[in-house]
Amino acid sequence: MTEPTTLNYVSKTDMVVALIRELIITGELPAGKQLRQRDLAARFHVSQTPVREAMRRLESEGLVVGDAHRGFTVVEADSGSTEENFRIRAALEALGAELAVPRIDEAGIQKLTDLNEQMRKLAEEDQCYPELNREFHFTLYEYAHSPLLVSIMRLLWQALRGGPRVTRTHAESVEEHAMIIDALRRRDAEAAAKATYNHIMGTTPLD
Template sequence: MTETGQPALNYVSKTDMVVALIRELIITGELAAGKQLRQRDLAARFHVSQTPVREAMRRLESEGLVVGDAHRGFTVVEADSGSTEENFQIRAALESLGAGLAAAKIDEAGIARLTELNERMRGLAEQDPLYSELNREFHFTIYEYAHSPLLLSLMRLMWQALHGGPRVTRSHAESIGQHELIVDALRRGDADDARKATYEHIMGAIPLD
């Protein structure tokens, strides 16, 4: 409470607002990796002057989301691909955590949605481009039921950095079978089994050199 008896309000500066907005656009992929960010355009989009946009760019650069260049200005960072195994380990750790959290929170509608997505994937040919879209929805449905905004943001950022999601070499049938094990664990509310099945699903898909 303030001295006048009124409830205190959390003040958010224009810079804080712009940082949050641009960060979300990067995480969701609306601002793609490598995209040049024009401060004048962003200022017009967010109805602010260029000063908070310029300050926001510096803040986002310190977070590693954008990179500044004396000639090009700021661009959305293009993630270092790193080693394939390291990328899979990071994804496995985060997604197995999400599955464990979701096991205690997912409802019948969520289980039904996961089952439906898996069955739709089962009916697709190996090269059907719809498969990757349904697969993404399957995994993000689990993230959403974890009810962790931070985890959801991290996974959006990771899939965006991997340019549309992880690339695997196993067959659709094998992935669908592993999805069934994950769904079964979630249906039973078994967090340990959900984590284990998810971790094995991801780490078992590392392409061979």
């Protein structure tokens, strides 16, 4: 994983929050993992102060949990059944798409389009696809302008072990992404929500 520099962030705490959040979402820091502030400070080349502040912020997001004796650990989400997680994800992401319609700008639509075109060019087993797919969906979440929704989706993707794995082909997924983008471009909130919901639920999840 390429770690960005502090120049990309308002503060060192912002940087550490973003890096740890990414490691949790991708599963590199798995559920139940104890987070040692000294080790993280050395890894990110910062003092322990921004790491400590980052832990508190991530705890407020529900990604880590603090304990007086053990310190901070990555939260162990109750994953439930895979089907249940897909239903929750479909409902929340459809809401995110609906909220994004009046808020997304042309730059956002273009970013989604570019990501989708990158995915379109990949071979079926290309290992770059999951990361591009995750970026596509989280870009959509961000344009909902709902920090709570984004935090919940991070937890849900963590419960799905870094994101959903499905039997649908990449080509099919790309075409469904295109339908979502088209609805966003037309400012059709109902169509965006429906296309997004069908995109999540119109496939068979893998356990």
